[in-house]
Amino acid sequence: MFKTQAAVVESPGARFTVTDVELADLRPDEVLVRIVAAGLCHTDLGVQAGGIPFALPGVLGHEGAGVVVETGAAVTRVAAGDQVLLSFTSCGTCRSCRGGHPAYCDTWVPQNLILGRRCDGTPTITRAGAPIGGRFFGQSSFAAHAIADERSLIKVAADVPLDVLAPLGCGVQTGFGTVWNVLAPRPGTTLAVFGAGAVGLAAVMAAAGLPLGAVIAVDRVTERLELAREVGATHTIDTRTEDPATQIAAATRGRGLDYAIDTTGVPALVRTAVDALGIRGTCAIVGAPPAGTEVAFEVQSLLPGKRIVGVTLGDAEPETLIPQLVDLHRAGRLPLEKLVRNYSLAEIDIAAKDMHSGRTVKPVIRMDA
Structure with missing residues (x-):
């Protein structure tokens, strides 16, 4: 048993409370990581608000970055002292995992969200001896230390800035993967990103590196739209003062996206995105609203070959994609510094408010701050 501190959410709608917890002894395929930084994601806030199921009280956090402290007996990919980025977990044996699509693992939902424990029901985190929810996305990294599956870890060089690259584990991977892996846009085509948060801006960065005809960012926060321009958007649309349909029609010369x-x-924006598609256009839905959220479409509008596809984590294989993103950052082509603002673990509620207000695009919690 290993004692550490973590930010615990007691119940839906409750604040984060920093408290002492205990971590279980490692299983053979598990790794103990000293967390240096962890990105705060809208999925964390969705669980906190009660819109996404998870075992509460529990420890959230799924964009961890840190240093390996100890490894289980069967671990071979990393060793004590290695710097690592943490991403989601998967079984490694189902058809999706074997086919290179671990984000669609047969066990993805229970292992990453619902259980809050290992598959055999044993907890990884206790508090005063009582089990609480852990293993969120295979890690629960809003803590000074976390237990992660070996499959969740990506080793990175010792000199990479963990407090900048932590968001690669989910948000940035999702944005890039949706563009690169799922849509794979052809040269000269047009793409619009609805929502210029961390995921949306990552998608803009991914698209900006391709020879597209137009990359359009749609949002209601002026500062985020300005940032979208900085990282590669050719057009921006402020939904407070501009009609997206009209502006997209102008940017695509009436052809549609x-x-x-x-x-x-947001249902209204999802509908707008689909309506704005041209012939044989494709809309990738990445946002995760509360369970039960529905969007209505006019069926005949879909008949000209329009496609709607849901995407989890950019359909990425983290061990392949994340090192590519690290290399892009090293080359100056992935300016995550423009998105990130650091907070201490004690300031995690402030970070959440700043993300809601648009003041901060991607809060990253520094455990040593």
């Missing part, structure tokens, strides 16, 4: 990505989960 070839590709759209919705990162908001």
Whole structure:
């Protein structure tokens, strides 16, 4: 048993409370990581608000980055002292995992969200001896230390800035993967990203590196739209003062979009994104609204070959994609510094408010701050 501190959410709607917890002894395929930094994601806030199921009280956090302290007896990919980025977990044996699509693992939902424990029911985190929810996305990294599956870890060089690259584990991977892996836009085509948060801006960065005809960012926060321009958007649309349909029609010369990505989960914007598609256009839905959220479509509008596809984590294989993103950052082509603002673990509630207000695009919690 290993004692550490973590930010615990007691119940839906409750604040984060920093408290002492205990971590279980490692299983052979598990790794103990000293967390240096962890990105705060809208999925964390969705669980906190009660819109996404998870075992509460529990420890959230799924964009961890840190240093390996100890490894289980069967671990071979990392060793004590290695710097690592943490991502989601998967079984490694189902058809999706074997086919290179671990984000669609047969056990993804229970292992990453619902159980809050190992598959055999044993907890990884206790508090005063009582089990609480852990293993969120295979890690629960809003803590000074975390237990992670070996499959969740990506080794990185000792000199990479963990407090900048932590968001690669989910948000940035989702945005890039949706563009690169799922949509794979052809040269000269047009793409619009609805929502210029961390996922949306990552998608803009991914698209900006391709020879597209237009990359359009849609949001209601002026600062985020300005940032979208900085990282590669050719057009921006402020939904407070501009009609997206009219502006997209102008940017695409009336043809409509070839590709759209919705990162908001807001039904009206999802409908707008689909309606804005041209012939044989594709809309990727990435945002995760509360369970039960529905969107109505006019069926005949879909008949000209429009496609709607749901995407989890950019359909990424983290061990392949994340090192590519690290290399892009090293080359100056992935300016995550423009998105990130650091907070201490004690300031995690402030970080959440700043993300809601748009003041901060991607809060990253520094455990040593």
